[in-house]
Amino acid sequence: MARFAENEWQDIFAELDAHGATDQPYGLPERREGSVILSSFNIRALGNPGTRTPAHDEGRTQGAWDLLARYISRCDFVAIQEVKDDLSGLRRLKESLDDADKYALVVSDVTGARPGIDTTQERLAFLYRWDKIRRTELASDITFDRRSVLDTILNKWNAFMADFEAHDAAMRVYEIKLQEHADGLRRSKPKKPPIILSNFLTFIRTPHVASFQVRGTDDADPLSFHAVNAHLLYGDKSKSAEERKMEFDALVDWLRWRTKAEDRLYHKNIIAFGDMNLEFDERYTNQEDADQEIKELNQDIGAGFKVNFPFLDVPAKRGPAPGGDGKGRYTSTARMTQTYDQIGFFGHEDALPDHDANDAAGANGANEFDYGVFAFADLFARALHDTDGFLTVPDSVDFVKRFEHDVSDHHPIWVRLPIPGA
Numbered sequence: 001m002a003r004f005a006e007n008e009w010q011d012i013f014a015e016l017d018a019h020g021a022t023d024q025p026y027g028l029p030e031r032r033e034g035s036v037i038l039s040s041f042n043i044r045a046l047g048n049p050g051t052r053t054p055a056h057d058e059g060r061t062q063g064a065w066d067l068l069a070r071y072i073s074r075c076d077f078v079a080i081q082e083v084k085d086d087l088s089g090l091r092r093l094k095e096s097l098d099d100a101d102k103y104a105l106v107v108s109d110v111t112g113a114r115p116g117i118d119t120t121q122e123r124l125a126f127l128y129r130w131d132k133i134r135r136t137e138l139a140s141d142i143t144f145d146r147r148s149v150l151d152t153i154l155n156k157w158n159a160f161m162a163d164f165e166a167h168d169a170a171m172r173v174y175e176i177k178l179q180e181h182a183d184g185l186r187r188s189k190p191k192k193p194p195i196i197l198s199n200f201l202t203f204i205r206t207p208h209v210a211s212f213q214v215r216g217t218d219d220a221d222p223l224s225f226h227a228v229n230a231h232l233l234y235g236d237k238s239k240s241a242e243e244r245k246m247e248f249d250a251l252v253d254w255l256r257w258r259t260k261a262e263d264r265l266y267h268k269n270i271i272a273f274g275d276m277n278l279e280f281d282e283r284y285t286n287q288e289d290a291d292q293e294i295k296e297l298n299q300d301i302g303a304g305f306k307v308n309f310p311f312l313d314v315p316a317k318r319g320p321a322p323g324g325d326g327k328g329r330y331t332s333t334a335r336m337t338q339t340y341d342q343i344g345f346f347g348h349e350d351a352l353p354d355h356d357a358n359d360a361a362g363a364n365g366a367n368e369f370d371y372g373v374f375a376f377a378d379l380f381a382r383a384l385h386d387t388d389g390f391l392t393v394p395d396s397v398d399f400v401k402r403f404e405h406d407v408s409d410h411h412p413i414w415v416r417l418p419i420p421g422a
Contacts, residue, residue, distance in 0.1 A: 003406045008384055009063030015383035016070075026379045027322030027372040029074050029414050034367035034422035036076040036132055036214050040273035040341050041412035042231070043068065044405060047084030049092050059089075064406040069096040071374055071412055076129045077212070078412075079273030081231040083123040085110050090125055104130045106139070108229075112205035124208040124229040131215075132419070138211035138226065138266045142254055144202045156199045167195045200246040204233045207251060207274070211267055220421025223351060224267040228255065230274035241279055248276050252344075256297060259305055259346045269351050272344040275410060279338060294355050301346075306354035308345040310371050311413060313358045323373030323411055334377045334409045335400055336390055341413050343371070352417070362416075370416040376407060 004012070019025060029037045049059045072078055072093065083090050087107065094103055106128075110121035128135075153160055170193035177190040207230035213222035232247040255270055262268065297307040311330050323330050332341035345352040353361070353369040362370035377390035380403060385393050393399050400409070 003061055003402055004063055004380075004384075006063065009061070009066070012063065012380060012383040013066070016379060025322060026376065027374045027411075028071065029372065029374070029416065031074050031076065032367055032416075033419075035416050035418050037074060037414050037416055038271065038273075038343070039075045039078045039412050039414040040081075040275075040343055041071075041078055042081040042275040042341060042408060042410035043093075044082055044408040044410070045084060046080065046082055046089045046093070048086045049089050060406050064403070065093070065096060067376065067407060068093055069098075071376075072127065073098040075414065076132045077227075078127045079227060079229040080125040080127060081122070081229065081275045083107065083125045085121045085123065087123070090127075094127060099129075102129050102131050104128060104135070106135065106210050108141070108206075108208040111141070111208070112203070122205060122231060124205075124231065126210055126212075126227060126229065128212065134213045134215055134222070136211040136213055136224065136267070138209070140209050142203070142207040142209060142228065142230075142251070144250075149202055152199065152201055159198045163195065163197050167193065197243055197246075200243075200250050203230075203247060203250070205231050207231075213267075214417065214419060216420035217422050223269070223417065223420050225269040225271050225347075225352075226258075226265075226267050228270060228272040228274070230272065230276065232275065232277050234275075234277040244277055244279060248278055251276075252297070255344070255346050256301060256307075259301055259307075262304070268348040270346040271352070272342070272346070274342065275340055276342045277340050278342060298355065304349050306345070306347055306349060306352065308347075308353060308355045308358070309342055310345075310353075310358050310361065310415065311339055311342050313355065322378060323375035330373050330413070332373055332411050332413050334390075334404055334407075334411060335396070336375075336377065341410055343413060343415055367416070367418045367422060369418070371414065373411045373413050375411055377403075377411065 016026070016028070024030070029039075031037060049065075080090070090105070090107070094100060094105060097103055104127075106126040108124045110123055112122065174190055174193055177186060180186040181189050207228055209226050209228045211224070211226050213224045216222045228251075230251055232251065233244045251272070255272055258265060259270060294307060294309060294312065301307060311332070323332065323336070330339055331337060332339050345354075347354075357369055358371075360369075362368075362372075375390070377400065381387045381390040381393045381399070385399075387393050390396060390399075
């Protein structure tokens, strides 16, 4: 599938530049002195800039690199998922930023990998402006130790044995199809079936956490927080939607447990970023279910702390927005079908916006709490097809194939928070 040509990228940037910094129909945030932009962005297969992919004979186009840099330069802090083991692409992106010398990196080692077996190892990265945000001492993975894993297997032994038996049966069918493919009786090579678990055991990719502070002005105390970066389970239709839900629940449970340990927390605020691969229609049957679960989390944590996942909410006053489904709910996939990506606040009271603040997001002042999606798929549709947005593009499935490997198959999401004392 052909990617965008140079003249098409020129049209894209002309459309983007036709709108002022404060008049952005595509959700591109504006950096401001009195606030910070914190973002989560799954940049698909961000590795060696020249690495070949199944979709293309060479690496990303220059237009794609320029668009990625244009967005990142609008942010003060970005949690990036799908960074490959080769960091040259991440370093190229950093060096291409405006004021590149003001940005710093924190990168995990490869996660979810077995040496010599897995070839799709990933890192998790934080890219941030050190003039507005300072690193503090904490850095760790979020793991479940061997004792926890063994206890789970022991307590759910029969369920796990049933899971393994089901996998054995699927493997027998797979072996037959594989032999038929080798004998020329089957055109396509079958996919090896995954092991589908009925109970959570551990993360498929280990989330990463590091600690930061948003620098305050004058004598104001900084906003201190743990940043959690996660890329949770994903799979094709053979993967259990319930298993994906279990990973998200396990992460939220860890965040809740740490938040409640107020006397032992290094910083009293936690902000979770990441591609949670959250199938909205599978995770919640409707918006009211999501709203109710957030309220229950707040009740469980107790007084003094608040939980808020603004991208799971449909604020009553917000209305249609870039990257939205027309009903007030954001979508973060480039195909505008799901809200895979999330930013979640587990914060000390008044330090971070709570669930009730979502209705007024963006309405209380230029530097007050706001959030959104940079819907570059809408930008591409408008620039190249002169439509109202991606959802009205003819042959949208083929259209998204032109940029999902070059830019990403995820839109970046962002929140704006005021700088303490500004």
